Amino acid sequence: GEIAELDFLPHLSTDDLTAYLSDQRDKNIKNALKGLLPERVADFLSEDYPEKVKQLSPKQEKELLDKLKHLQIHITGKMSLAKSFVTKGGVDLKEINPKTLESKKVPGLYFAGEVLDINAHTGGFNITSALCSGWVAGSLHYD
Incomplete structure (x- = not known):
């Protein structure tokens, strides 16, 4: 591993x-x-x-x-989807460019979804944030 x-x-x-x-x-x-x-x-x-x-x-x-x-x-591996929930934490939003989601510390590294330190209620808010940030990070760099 x-x-x-x-x-x-x-x-x-x-x-x-x-x-x-x-x-x-x-x-x-x-x-x-x-x-x-x-x-x-x-x-x-x-x-x-x-x-x-x-x-x-x-x-x-x-x-x-x-x-x-x-x-x-x-x-060593991954756990089931049922155990794949994060309750708190992630990449500090101060460490990324909010318009591109690029790391301020590592140029060319982009973050999206639940890897970001965004705390929101379940029931659609997190999935919306994940999809939108994924679209932003991906679409800005697609040729």
């Missing part, structure tokens, strides 16, 4: 995160991470660590920072 690398906090450097953890040292690790990440992601990332930030060893802190900036996910 393939490997995908995730940067949960692309707007923050490792130094920024080190300073943040230092400021949060008396807090529960889960709560410190919830200040930066969705709750379920914070819960997942904090599973293997002591309760408090100040209890992290230097090795554990480096490991946590690596997970926040470079988490490697091994892709």
